Amino acid sequence: MIFPVFNTKRTKEIFSFNPTVIPTREEASEIKIQVFDYNATEIHEKNYTKVEDCFPYVNNANVTWINIDGLRKADVEKICLQFNIHFLLGEDILSVGQRPKMDEMEGMMFCLLNMLYVNKAGAVETEQISMVLGKNFVISFQDDADRDVFDGLRNKLKANGSKLRQSGADYLCYSLLDMIVDHYFVVMENLSEQIExxxxxxxRAGNARSLARINNMRKELIVLKRNVLPVRELVNGFIRSDSDLLEERTIKYFKDVYDHIVQATDLVENxxxxxxxxxDLYLNKANMKLNEVMKVMAIVTCLLAPATVIGGIFGMNFDSIPSIHNKYGFFIAVGLMLFIPLWMVRIFRKRGWF
Structure with a gap:
């Protein structure tokens, strides 16, 4: 994978966001809702297209994961009202370009971060995901209905006797975060291959295209850093929380995610x-190439200097120049013009100048 040589549009995408201006979100034409309602012995998987179908899962005895793909303001407001989610959290769910963060509000725990992908052009793409942890439920909100990183989690939910099925909603929330953070390493591995x-x-052959690709890669690392570093603070918020929604035995799992995000942060810095x-390597190589060119030109100039001097002397309009009337004078002059440069080449090579 390679980047476009001059990707100025990407620069605008990365740096044009202004947090003082409220961005407008384009509402989804349709939404997809996937519900996993489970306990240790059974699981029910349902797919809906209306948020009203999720309302029966309020205060359910089982653990419920409601995953909503595609955001519409009216739908988010309905589900927030039904599940007693504070309206400020609803605004965060509908926000665009939000910095990853974690909040606790009115008995709910909320976190917002980005899932990362690498597209065919080698650029890093982001998809915002919001998660609300309540008593016995987790609700996740995504923009893109066609992709996420939770397929492995869905398979674990369907497996009888899995730890996920034996645990509560807090462990489900940890598992979702863990899947997102683990996928960061997949993205970084892809970027690592491009860097190599x-x-x-x-x-091998550094040129102006190489410099442009370096600049494009640095932009992608900016995107990576912007989305990875704040997650460290987000996970730390779960570890330090005193919320009743988190069991003490689950905290150690969040500490494991914290270790992973610290490692990811170090890799981004590396x-x-x-x-x-x-x-610096490119600039040094360019300077070395320039030095080699100047070196060759200097040698050529030195080798031509004797011929220039001899030709200038014998080209002067005087009768008293030695050997000017000698019938072998021309051959002597040409011989000197050839011999002296060859002798100079021998001296230069002996001294290791080239």
């Missing part, structure tokens, strides 16, 4: 340092 290919290309070193 770029480094090899610079060492990639950033690699890109800085790669840019």
């Amino acid at each position: 290919l770029l480094e090899e290309d610079i060492i 990639y950033r340092d690699m890109m800085m070193s790669m840019q």
Whole structure:
């Protein structure tokens, strides 16, 4: 995968967001709702297209995961009202370009972060996901109905005797966060492969295209850093929380996610340092190439200097120049023009100048 050589549009996408201006969200034409209602012995999977179908799961004795793909303001307000979710959290769910964060409000725990993907062009794409943890339920809100990172989690839910089925909603919330954070490493592994290919290309034949690709890669690392680093604070919020929604035995699992996000943060910083070193490598190689060109030109100038001097001397309009009337004078002059540069080449090579 390679980036476009001059991707100025990407720069605008990354840096044009203004938090003081309320962005407008384009409402989804349709929504998809997937519900997993389960306990240790049984599980029920349902698919709906109306939020009203989720209302019977309020105060359900089982653990319920409601995943809503596609956001519409009216639907979010309805489900927030039915599940007693504060309206400020509803505004965060509908927000665009929000910084990853975690909140506790009126007996609910809320977190917002981004799932990351790499598209065919090698650029990092983000999809905002919001999760609300309540008593015996987790509600997740996504923009894209065609992709997420939770397929492995769905398979675990369907497996009888899995730890997920034996645990409560807090463990489900941890599992969702863990899936998102683990997928960060998949994205970073993809970027790592691109960095290795770029480094090899610079060492072999660095040119202006290589410099443009370095700049494009640095932009993607900015996107990665912007979305990964705040998640560390988000997970730490769960660890420090005194909420009754979190069992003490579940905290150690959030600590494991915290360790993963710290590692991901370190990798992002390492990639950033690699890109800085790669840019220095490109500039140093360009300078070395320029030095080689100047070196060759200097040698050529030195080798031509004797011929220029001899030709200038014998080209002067004087009769008293030695050997000017000698019938072998021309051959002597040409011989000197060839011999002296060859002798100079031997001296230069002996001294290791080239």
